[in-house]
Amino acid sequence: MSPSALILSRLQFAWVIAWHILLPAFTIGLASYIAVLEVLFFWRREKIYLTVSSFWTKIFAVSFGMGVVSGIVMPFLFGTNWSRFSDATANVLAPLFAYEGLMAFFLEAAFLGVLLFGRKLVPAWAHVLAALMVAGGTLLSAFWILAANSWMQTPAGFELVNGRFFPKDWLQIIFNPSFPYRLAHMVVASYITTALVVLGVAAFYLRRNRFLSESRLMMSMALGLLTILVPLQVLIGDLHGRNTLEYQPAKLAAIEARWTTASHVPLTLFALPDRQAAKNRYALDVPDLGSLILTHDRNGTVRGLEDWPRSEWPPVALPFFTFRIMVGIAVLMLILVVASWWLRARGRLYTARGFLRLCELASPLGFLAVLAGWITTEVGRQPWTVYGLLRTADSVSPSLTGTDVALSLAGYAVVYLIIYPVGIRHMYRTVQRGPSGETQPELIESGLSERPIQALPSATATDRETPP
Amino acid sequence: MSALIPDFVPLWTLILVLGIFFYVLLDGFDLGVGILYGFAPDAASRGLLMNSIAPIWDGNETWLVLGGLALLAAFPLAFSILLPAVYFPVLVMLLALVFRGVAFEFRYKDVPHRTFWDHAFSYGSALATFSQGIVIGAYIQGFKIEGRQFAGSSLDCFTPFSLFTGVALLFGYGLLGAGWIILKTEGSLQEWARRQARRCLIGVLIAIGIVSVWTPLADPDIAHRWFAWPRIAFFSPVPLVTLLLAIWEWRSLGKSSAHAAPFLAAVGLFVLSYSGIAISLWPMIVPHRFTLWQAASSPGTQLFLLTGTLFLLPVILMYTSWSYWVFRGKVRADIGYH
Structure with a gap:
């Protein structure tokens, strides 16, 4: 392991996770806000809640999609750059990461589609339920990721054998002192x-x-x-x-x-x-x-x-x-x-x-x-x-050279500096258009666009929901 | 291992094998559509090609994350050796997948740069595929290991064999993608896909042939695994069935009434190639070095994760099948999906 591979690997992780964290930091709150608006609309039947909720759902779809795409990178970085960390801690930490992935996938698959596309297809209560489940899903993701992160800060419930951590008590591992x-x-x-x-x-x-x-x-x-x-x-x-x-x-x-x-x-x-x-x-x-x-x-x-x-x-x-x-x-x-x-x-x-x-x-x-x-x-x-x-010095992959990591860091830098500005400009345009009462959202991550075939006016007409 | 704790390794092996196979099959066909996208005759067909995978590609890609996490949680030693060893292919794959993923949306939203995003989509799909092919090739060849860590260089994974498997996978995913397009489209676009599929099939068959000769010659363990009596009797159906499937594939591509057969035959070819690799490597998860059991995480870890997985995974599978059912049938230009 070269010293430059260590410092560059740290920079690379910081770069990737800093861009990623902006999205969950926003979507966790936004999912709950949308859920509150949906409950209010269901309860009071005032159209203003529907308008505001639909507007923020469009923004949510884009930022959630970018969050998923940038999140796919994270688990692989543990292997490529931090293989000794992975080998030492996987027995304790990997299930926490895996539960995050499984539950996020489970709730996303089951409820995000309903929230984004289902207003006309499911009963009103089911749509409210979907909004609540998506909000719950983002909170569950935060739960598992922060359990893993907190364990790295204040490890508990493990035993250390030959430099590797083994689980002893899952409750202590998850609910470690700083969690x-x-x-x-x-x-x-x-x-x-x-x-x-x-x-x-x-x-x-x-x-x-x-x-x-x-x-x-x-x-x-x-x-x-x-x-x-x-x-x-x-x-x-x-x-x-x-x-x-x-x-x-x-x-x-x-x-x-x-x-x-x-x-x-x-x-x-x-x-x-x-x-x-x-x-x-x-x-x-x-x-x-x-x-x-x-x-x-x-x-x-x-x-x-x-x-x-x-x-x-x-x-x-x-x-x-x-x-x-x-x-x-x-x-x-x-x-x-x-x-x-x-x-x-x-x-x-x-x-x-x-x-x-x-x-x-x-x-x-x-x-x-x-x-x-x-x-x-x-x-x-x-x-x-x-x-x-x-x-940290004993966590990095021993095979990496400074050049290896410099190249990969440059790759992540270039790609993120293209993707993020385009995504942010896209959200800014949505804000400029404003809450106009349209309920069809824009979903970057599933590729379901607001108007799948823009050249065809007939398609755009059927996509718009008539205001109630 | 204590007698009181059951052995979870076989179950986790099954989950991992199925998870990776789902990924290869599902993202394989949508990456294949992305590769063929670059060759599509006109803008209207490109729109149709993208629509044919738009509702399902993200679910397909999630299997990559679940597969990676399952490998880390159930066989962490394999994870921590494999990933540094294929540092650059994994990097290129991830960046290509990110680009390709956002291209789905930005192609519609960022109209001034549509050509850029069209290229991002097709080159991204091809690069991701090529990188995955290199990973498979490098994996079959094995890695230089000291103790519990990969000890080679990040460039070791680029060998003539791995570059060859990279190209081979382009044809493989291309064949799956063409099969999917035949299933989802009609008319001239379908005819176009049938021609592409035949080209890919020729490439796939040449690749399967070369790999089948190359690996036993290069690796005596694999030769022994396949050709020692009586195993050759059990395994000889594998190449025979492959041949039959290839014939079925070729014929169905020529029959304009066959809509699903080309895709099914391509899936069959992938099942057989995949089991061929499994037969060559079993029971090693790090070739030549660590068995599944040696690389496994602690039974407590495997049990803890298994509890939730056995509940969540079937639900995810049911939902996935349902979403395919919802978007079944031909893609048509005059109907947007909802």
Whole structure:
């Protein structure tokens, strides 16, 4: 194994999974939003819910399709680049991945088609059920993938024989110490990401005086959800952080750039962490706040990186900064929520142009926060793939050379830089067209297009549903 | 292995063998349609060809993921040796499948670049197929292994034999694809597919012949497996039935009343080639090195996953069959699917 093959393999995995995670981060929330709209339509029979639901179902179909296509790559990367990791952990982790695949396939096959194409073919209750099952399916996928990821962070329920992990207790493996926090944190993050996109799209229409009633509904629902979830996410984040302090203290020391073990530690708002010299430059510290936040006690002791040999230190600057980006975005979200209530109280929520512009600009914030959070937790896990037990350097495929991985990374870079812009532009166009009452969705992944044969007008006519 | 824990390896072998076969058969014909797409006479036929597989190709491709995950979960040692050994073919296959997958939709949506996406579709299908053929060839030849890891270079998999099996699979999937087109279309497009199918059939038969001579000559184990008495008596029907199927295929391609026969005969040829490989390798899952049992995951792992699989897999199979039933019959230009 060459050192460059290791670092390039890490970059390649980061590149592929970072693009992939954007889609589930969005579709998990969107599937639930669509399910809520479908239930509301079924219950109240107001056409506006149907219009909004059909509109977001079109966007859902494209992003879900791209999520599946980019997800196919992931399991193969475990084999091609991380074969020693696969050999060592498969007995424990592979069933979790396989259950994700099976259940996603099961629910997708059985219910996605009904959700996308079946409104005219099945009774109304069955369509609602399909929407609920698809939402449940995305949550189940998150469940299994995060169980596997959390096990890598806080392994439990296994025994280690000759360098390979064997299962002892499946409940402990799945419900390992960091899993509940990570699952809650990620699912709420996904809901927030979706809510910000819905909010941004609603603001986009309101600023242009289009689809006013639909946009008000979207905006009101999105802001209502954010009002609950943003503060909740701060709370879950705090619990998750305390869980990290208990089980991955070295990661936490890196996130907070703490080099020495001490009580009354400050909170470092900004610094340039110098890993070589093991100290912070240009630090902006708030005294005692670090102890207070991390241990909920201003006298609390927080361990510094000096407690571990250097060979076990994670990178410091990257988790330090990405964590601050994530928290900074959370602060922006809180400001947005507070501003929305202030405007709502004055009856100007849907008309304050500056606020609408802010909502538009805020729509990608959820994605940025998710990426920043993932970089924090995954880089902070280094130098381990299975925390404290299996080193990343011992996980990579021994046969690879730097050139091999450079070539494959270039391949993934080129292909993703073509596919994603085209897909995003495609979704943007759908947004520009707006919720026009059409219910036939666009399905990239199954190749079922809105109008299969565009040249033939007769086909387009039969595809449109007459509004009820 | 403790006497109390039953041996799950045979069951997992069956699931894996069936899963890979479903993949090869199902994605094989839609990749084959993609390969022939590049040769289609006009834009209208290209539209029909794409429509003939649009509703089902994604389900077909999911078997690749399930097959890969089943290999990782049930036989992780084989997974972790095979995949680094075929690093570049797997890379090219994945990228080609991604391109080809999005081409289905972007061809309709991204009209200014339609020619680009048409090419992405046909070249993507051909490249994915060629890469899978290289994987099969490299797999049959075996890998350089130290301990539990592949110890060769990422270029080892490119041999004259594996490049040959890559080309062979292009003809094989082309034959399946042409059979599917004959089943799903009528008139001049069907006639065109019959001509393509005959070309592919000639290629397939030459390939089967060469592989059948090449592998026993290159690999004494395989020669012994096939030709030692009394096994030759059990296995000799395999080439005989292959020959009969080839004759049936050729004849049905000439009969304009035969709509399903060319596809069925092509499936038959794939079943036999597949079992030929299985006979050559059994019971090794990493050729020359590890048996199915040596490469298997722990019984606890196999049991845990089996519990859910035995419930979910039949449902998935039922649903898949149902969706094929829904989209049965000829594709027609004047009817969009719903």
